[in-house]
Amino acid sequence: MSCDSAFTLAKARAAFLRACRLDVETAKPGNVSVGYPGHGMTAAQFIASADAAANALFAPGARVGMRILDAVSRTREAAGCNTNLGIVLLVSPLAAALEIHADDPRADAGLSAGAWRTATQRVLATLDLDDTRAAYRAIALANPGGLGDAPEQSVHDLPSVDLRTAMTLAAGRDSIARQYANGFRDVFETGLETVRRAQRSGHSQPATALTLDVFLAFLSGWPDSHIVRKHGLPVAQSVTREARKRQDAMHRALAHGTVANELLALGEWDAELKAQGINPGTSADLTVATLFVAGVADGILDET
Known part of the structure; x- marks a missing residue:
């Protein structure tokens, strides 16, 4: 491994841990x-999961x-439950792409989001049946509620296709699988553009406010896959509609300096969702992947 590659992976690991903390x-x-806390889990379990997963x-x-x-x-050893399967599924090909970009003598110095996206496409194109087998074993180990059966290439059966093909078959019902099918378009476009738009807005805001904005962008963009699996499409659609209202309200509050009131309202909505067992977990996973990309490609979440 070259020195440039080692530096890139060290920076990426730090950006990943920062994204998980945020x-x-x-x-x-x-x-x-x-x-x-909520859904039988605590923040400490998520932090422990990130620390445990990073080296892998x-x-x-x-x-x-x-x-x-x-x-x-x-993660299972550290947290005892499924805290980060979606994050792991998203970050793994992105991390592999960073490595092949850093080791490519034809690559430009530095790393742009566009170059990373191209390298990710290369990684996705090389996924094989062994990758599928390993991923299916991981999904079975994580045992996520509701991810299960599918007409083709169910995670409960032995796979017969490469991982990208298997994910493409699930793309219509799972937003994380869709990233494998569309080359992480939602992360590099919806997510990263939300980060950059916030940076261009001129409104000074902490990293947590930026994280919330990205999360609401995903939650308001389309029904959260995890909610759909657990509660059905109508419930997920109602959450999406509410998220649009909440994000619009947050943007107005940022412009007028009244964020505290909106954060209080979001806290009340948080309690309502948890009381109903509703967890927009896929939107959160996409948010972490976006913050990871933004942290490496743009350096905007670097800690001082």
Whole structure:
């Protein structure tokens, strides 16, 4: 591994851990955060999961499937439950793409989001049946509620296709699988553009406010896959509609300096969602992936 590659992976690992911390430092409606446990989990479990998974996700030369399986295995040992399967599924190919970009002598110095996205496409194109087998074992180990059966290539059966093909078959019902099918378009476009728009707005805001904005962008953009699986499409659609109202209100509050009132209202919505067992987990996973990309490509979440 070259010195440039080692530096890139060290920076990426730090950005990943920062993104995972922001995930729980930010009070996001329906999600677990510091001081606001829910769904039988605490923020401490999420932090422990990130620490446990990091070495597996950024293991030099590892195949995507093995990154996924190793990260989930370590998470189970650290947290005892499924806290980060979606995050692991998203970050694994992104991490592998960073490595091949850093080792490519044709690559430009530095790393743009566009170059990273291109490298990710290359990684997705090389996924094979072994990657699928390892990923399916990881999913079975994580045992996520409601992810299960599908007409083709169910995670309960032995796979017969490469991982990208298997994910593409699930893309219509799962937003994380859709990233494998569309080359992480939602992360590099919806998510990253939300980050950059906030940076261009001129409104000074802490990293937690930026995290909340990205989360609401995903939650308001389309029905959250986890909610759909657990509660059905009508419930998920109602949450999406409410998220649009809440994000619009937050943007107005930022412009007028009345954020405290909106945060209080979001806290009330958080309690309502948790009382109903509603967890927008997929939106949170996409948020972490976006913050990871923004942290590495733009450096905007670097700690001082």
